[in-house]
Amino acid sequence: MSNNDNVKKLNVKSGMKSRTIQVDHLARVEGAGSVYIKTKDNKVEDVKLKIFEHPRFFEALLKGREMWEAPDITARICGICPVAYQMSSVHAMENALGVSIPDYLHQLRRLLYCGEWIESHTLHLYLLHAPDFLGFQDAIEMSKDHKEILQKGLQLKKAGNEIIHLLGGREIHPINVKIGGFYKLPAKAQFLELAEKLKTARDYAYETVKWVSAFDFPSLERPYECVALSHPDEYAMSVGRIASTSGLNIEIKDYDTHFEEHQVPYSTALQSIIKGRGSYLAGPMARYNINHKHLSKPVQETIKEIGFEPICRNPFRSIIVRAIEILYACDEALRIIAAYDWEKRPASVNVEKKKATGYGATEAPRGLLYHRYTLNEKGVIEHAKIVPPTSQNQKSIEEDLHDFVSQNMSMPDQELVWKCEQAIRNYDPCISCSAHFLKIVRIDD
């Protein structure tokens, strides 16, 4: 590990009985954030995950816009998970307007989501997170020694991109998603061509699971309350109820009754808690812990093959869960493409404007993404609320850091800082998404 860059950006002061760790700019995460940890007398006194990414006021931006614009505007919140924003947006709008779409359109939305899970998880796993476990500063350094697997990883990401390009119109900020369905459906021949590439991608996804499951993982077990969508018949992506490993099981419209956000002075991103309970975990590990029995049979066999547990509470092993979800998404995409027989069917259903409030929640690669909109009788957005997964996970990240540092007080400074950054990267945080909102209170004297 090269220490020069870390020394420039971190400040570790170690006294006789106290230690302060401050990393001013987190590396290999999307967006701008820093971390501050203070220990004294062998106890962790304070942990702060500081987000200083500029807020971008998307919720305010949506006010006064037409309902049709919401999927395209919210997609711009993120370049790596735009499908998630579009899905949560259209589901919330359809909920408001009483629109029900036929199963084949649900399947196509699921296929689009598979594309995003593949490309987002692969990007994070190969280029941001794997270097941590192999002792490399970054993927560029890693690429000198791991050429073959990295090339396969990039091809895997490209397969995810191609699903999004075919069904969404382009890889970044897709343009084919609308309230009620899609603008246009591709021809079957285009899907069959894609299927051939996905079969190879599936092989690479399997190799990815085997590769990451052999990494060494730091020890940390956390008693998370995991929160994710749950569905009786499938590994939930965009349809279901909100469930938790502590017994929560609610309709999406009841999200605000059970969850709340609040501002902390050191972060431009809001933090989320379950009312009366505190922090919770959203994301791949939460999904896996709640829904693993719905993974495809071949994926279940692979999980047995690598000896992975049905419940995972070590956040460092989340990289294995991401690899499992990439493999599942390949299987699911191939299943849906094999069933595709719908190019002559309507690409969308009819939608009528009305005054209403609607709720939507889908599983972005990083976790549950909640949208709520209030429309007037002209279909104009009067109010919008968006809660991304990274802001929901902020408290969990801080608690992970607290516990990890507490259990590793004797670790040398440089190694501890590295592991703390790795602990944050366990979440694949998308900081730009989390800093979409800032409430401004003006007091005139």
Place this chain on the structure above:
Amino acid sequence: MTDIIIVGIGNRYRGDDGAGWAVIDKLIVISKAIKLVRQQGDIAELIDIFANYKSVYLVDACLSNAHIESWKRIDLNKQTVIEENLQTSTHGFSVSQAISLAKNLNRLPDNFILYMISGDNYNISDQLSPPVAGSVAQVVKALLNEEDIKACMNKA
């Protein structure tokens, strides 16, 4: 099937970051002979392009400073481009990191040229600033004077 590709990288709706795409818009006349692509900087797509074409021209905008003229031609097989602010695109992957990764993976083209246009305004806008619009015109002229591009157009 052409071995030459010109890739405009950027975002049409972020002011001068649309310079790369604007160059591609103006080159559309040669699109039968040369492959033209508008890209938003996806690392996997870029590395694939580098590996699959013998001659790759990239056009991208950068933040200007006192040391950079209005535009610059860089031979990427001979020079290294280091970007100081690496948080320039989603998940912090810059074009220079894509190039470094491609180099380590032995996926570089034989001819690899970057046209870097100095921009100033990166706010939300679908307009280029006047100096950048001028640079776009000059870069288009320079590309049409590249030897392999001229030869390919003469054949077509």
